[in-house]
Amino acid sequence: MTATTVGVLRETVPGERRVALVPDLVPAVARLGVTVLVESGAGAPAGHHDAEFRAVGATVTGRAELLRRADVLLGIHPPNVDPARELRPGQVLAALLRPQRIPYLVRQWADRGVTAIGLDLAPDLPAAYPLDAGASQARVAGYRAVLLAAGHLDRCLPPWGTTDGLFDPVRVLVVGAGPAGLQAIDTARRLGAPVDAVEPRHRERAAAAALGARLSDLPGLGPVADEGEPGESLDRDRSAWSAALAEAVPRYDLVVTALALPGRPPPVLLRGATLARLRRGSVLVDLAAGPEGGNVEGVPPGTTTAGAGGGVTVIGAEDLAAQAPGTASRAYAHNVLALLDRLTRTGSSGADPVLGPMLVTDRGAVRHEPTALLLMAATAVAGLP
Incomplete structure (x- = not known):
């Protein structure tokens, strides 16, 4: 140069x-x-x-x-x-x-x-990792997503107890274990919460498990084969993914969706009807939200819809790294x-x-x-x- x-x-x-x-x-x-x-x-x-x-x-x-x-x-x-x-x-x-x-x-x-x-x-090459600002900013966003969600929960993430025993833990689900999802997993784990992770890609699954997340395989949807393309799998089985996640997410108090695929709009994984089934007081953060859509249907980026009367809080996160x-x-x-x-x-x-x-x-x-x-x-x- x-x-x-x-x-x-x-x-x-x-x-x-x-x-x-x-x-x-x-x-x-x-x-x-x-x-x-x-x-x-x-x-x-x-x-x-x-x-x-x-x-x-x-x-x-x-x-x-x-x-x-x-x-x-x-x-x-x-x-x-x-x-x-x-x-x-x-x-x-x-x-x-x-x-x-x-x-x-x-x-x-x-x-x-x-x-x-x-x-x-x-590109996804070791020599390119030092230049990958997309990944570095996504990690900051994943960290902020958990803290943002914790501020809206009506309970504390770490395990708390009294002389009568421990309170029920806050259950966390992270969908997508790219840089943002992995940092969300690590942050929630460091705060003492048990974390489950849904991720179709083998390498990302291994990284999530290494951080202490329990891998959750959705019924009828196994990991993508090594030679497979996760975007193609999601396109082919989109309705199955939505149905399986609709059954899974009501078990959790904090859900972070962060499934983004290079060169594609974020796949819509959670429909509006599913949000109505979430636990009262739970929080959902869509880290994939942006101009092309997000993982959650109808959630605009940069918005927070607070649940009235102990309902569900839904956050369409965009550029959380700027925070x-x-x-x-x-x-x-x-x-x-x-x-x-x-x-x-x-x-x-x-x-x-x-x-x-x-x-x-x-x-x-x-x-x-x-x-x-x-x-x-x-x-x-x-x-x-």
Whole structure:
């Protein structure tokens, strides 16, 4: 990579408190031979003020100068800038891009000659783990999900007792043992709750068991074969999954759904009728909730429906990592450092087994295949050549 200057953008999404680089890691970035620019106020919501960045050698500047000087732009979300007027050919943009949500903006980046790298698109390779910001932020979200749910329960998670004996424990079910689900399992276990886990994938099942969760196999639905694709299994057996979970979830006091599959909308696993069967006072957190839907039918992201009169509380969680900006920003900054290290050594080559799958746009083309297919379909519908 010939770039010598990176720019850390201030986030403009409402409620976002994270920053892409923290002061403690600026010296490590500088050791790569990179100059660091920080947009004024970028770190303040996460508790890192401009003076802290200046103290470790970063230059604090306004947005216009940062966009003009930076070879690499770093953010949490896609920046709110006009590609045609505020970006330049050859500039690199790295963030949690979720490109299928913004296909037309992706097209503009490609047309402008911007190289866009999705830190949420790291491939499932050991060499890519240090760059996987999607996983690091999901772990923070899984932790926050359990604490959020605990705040709505009418009982305490740890076992409590009196001279007459122990109270009944809070029973926890986690559906999906990806990074968010595994962290939810670990957090609930550390708080003393017994945890059951539902997960169709073999490796994730092993990870859940290693954290102390009891694996719960739904009737008639065994794990996906090693050569199988969990998304295909869920598509084929969706009604069976819903029916089996409808029978299982009423046994629990706290349910966290976190089953997300790469390149697919979250599978709807729990229907509205099932929620009515949950225990009074129980809490359900849908960590998969987002613009494409979630694991729970009809639960909008960023909402909490409190159960009246001891009923069920349903939480559609979205970007819970932003609620722990200190930890989330530090974790994200380590992912950024790993990315910059790789870029300085290998450049942004599509042939790189790690960076290749993370390229959303490069050399004037949309490289992320699912987004490219969306754009092709939209063009065909419009009847454009």
